[in-house]
Amino acid sequence: MNAPHPAKVAGIDSTVPSPAHTVASAADASPAAPPNTPRPAGAPGALLQDRLAGWVSDLTTLHELTERLARTDRLQDALQELLRAGAALVGARRGLVVLEPADGLGPDTTAGLGLARADLGHIETVPRSALSYGRLLDASAGPPVAEGGIAEPDLFSEKGLDPRHREVAARLGYAASYALPLSTERTGRLGAAVWLYDEPAEPRERQRHLAGLYTRNAAEHLARLLEVERTRTRMATMTEELLPSRLPRVPGVQLAARRRTGPRGGGDWYDALPLPDAALGLAVGSVTGSGPSAVAATGRLRASLRAYAVMEGEDPVAVLSDLELLLRLTEPARSATALFGYCEPALRRITLAGAGHSPPLLIGERRTEFVETSVSAPLGMLACWEAPSVELQAEPGETVLLYTDGLLHRTGDPVDRAFARLHAAAAGVPRAKRHDPDAVADHVLRTVLPDGAADADCEEDVVLLAVRFDQ
Structure with missing residues (x-):
């Protein structure tokens, strides 16, 4: 009958260097040599050096x-x-x-x-x-x-x-x-x-x-x-709770939104609010800073904009003027960019006012162009904010894309090249996908930020809000 084999002793993987030392046992030590005999290689000094080398x-x-x-x-x-x-x-x-x-x-x-x-x-x-x-x-x-x-x-x-x-x-x-x-x-x-x-x-x-x-x-x-x-x-949970849990259903338009949050939580936000007379309030914005304070400021700003939109949404300039006053009084050390649009789906018309925000992008079968908005300062930067509104007239089947600056900043390109990349991505949306605002938003996001950059950790938040007018 064969005796059982003892368990093997694991050795350190070759990827990690193992000590080259070996320590002789007391039983293997040589008898004491005469005083004048030269010290052999295995003397205590050499053993000590070997052990130190192992350590x-x-x-x-x-x-x-x-x-x-x-x-x-x-x-x-x-x-x-x-x-x-x-x-x-x-x-x-x-x-x-x-x-x-x-x-x-x-x-x-x-x-x-x-x-x-x-x-x-x-x-x-x-x-x-x-x-x-x-x-x-x-x-x-x-x-x-x-x-x-x-x-x-x-x-x-x-x-x-x-x-x-x-x-x-x-x-x-x-x-x-x-x-x-x-x-x-x-x-x-x-x-x-x-x-x-x-x-x-x-x-x-x-x-x-x-x-x-x-x-x-x-x-x-x-x-x-x-x-x-x-x-x-x-932070992600707080941020999501501060954004719309679902987008409203308004006859005449289809909506889609995308958001990517940085690791520390940022202040980019969007909103879509049903208003009287079958109208729709559309907003995107960005609060300076990141972390809990920026998220809290975002929540306060979005809630206030909703109230102003209900009261005077037909006048986007008045909505942003009220928002600027509130920001200056309650958040004196903070600034924000914002874009608010009063949308009339039956007329395929949006009246826009912007405060230091990037212009919307109009995507259609025969045109892809940025909407010309007036030059304006961010909210909280001047003693009194004011800028004229502009009117956008869309064709049936066209999509208006609202976005925050984080989409441009995440590219790492200079501003002009980032805008060019965004324009090219929008113009390249396949015709079969243009009827679906979700597909349009996904295509733009993947094309502007390829190789997973849309999901990678980045200090910049990204917000997209796509509004497609029905045929």
Whole structure:
């Protein structure tokens, strides 16, 4: 009968340099030499230098890995970097990290390395108590977990292994695992990370020590990014709540809107308000600044404009004059651009007034042109704002595109080139899509900001409001 094979000891991945030192045991030491005998190469001084070289190598490895982690500024990117670095340190090929903050405020998420979404789904079907990361996440309700984490060097030789766990491990092809908790003193539990081995294996003591140091540092970084992610989510929620929950349905026109918010939350907004006599109030604008104060100012400005539009919407100049006075009295340190239009769908006519805002774009079968608006200053910049209104007469089937300056700024081009790019994008809308304002807005957004720039993090907000007149 053959004796069972001992579990393999995992080695550090070749992508991370391993220390070149070896330390001789006391049993292998040579007998004491005479006093005048030259010191051999394996003397204590050489052993000490070898050990110091190993420590320096370990510290260098940790420094490089933590530097790479520190350069991540998105939570998902940081989770992936944590998995890659941890796999290199413990000598694994695959792994997953489960983020589950103890305060219950989320976000709860799972990220995998070398595991597809379906693979993660299979693992999640295993009872939580049968998984090493599950025991770490629920450690607060049970006995304390050893600082070195939980190693399962040979899953299939373990007595009492959950049948479902055995089935999933065989299906995904892993035979061992090593899990570490992710927590900080300030936030408590954040989650847990587990790395999977294709064959029976476990990390050595030195590898566990390095992985433990790295994950403690990583947990602090994850805690900071977690707060940033929560702030972004709150800001996005606040901003969305301040905008129309849905666009009104008014006979004679079709409406579509698009908005992209910067990571800190900005002050770009839009509105479409049904008015008496089957009219429609259209508005886009931008408040200076970003963050909670800008979002709050946006909400106040939009609510005030709605009230002024109901009272005197037929006179867009009066609407913006009232808005400018309110802004100067209540927000003396802030300015804003705005464009308000009184739309009469039955006549296909819009009366416009602008305050330092970019001109609308008229898109039709036979013409694509910017609407000439009078030159005016932003609200709050002058002692008294005033500018004449202009009238826009559209043809059946034409679309008027209102937008904020963020659409131009995100291109990174000079202003004249950005306007040219916007004009070319509007002129290039396929004929089959021109009957749908949603398709027009999407085409313009994708063309002006290609390669995902419309969704990328940027300080500038983007707002589009498309108004199509029926045939």
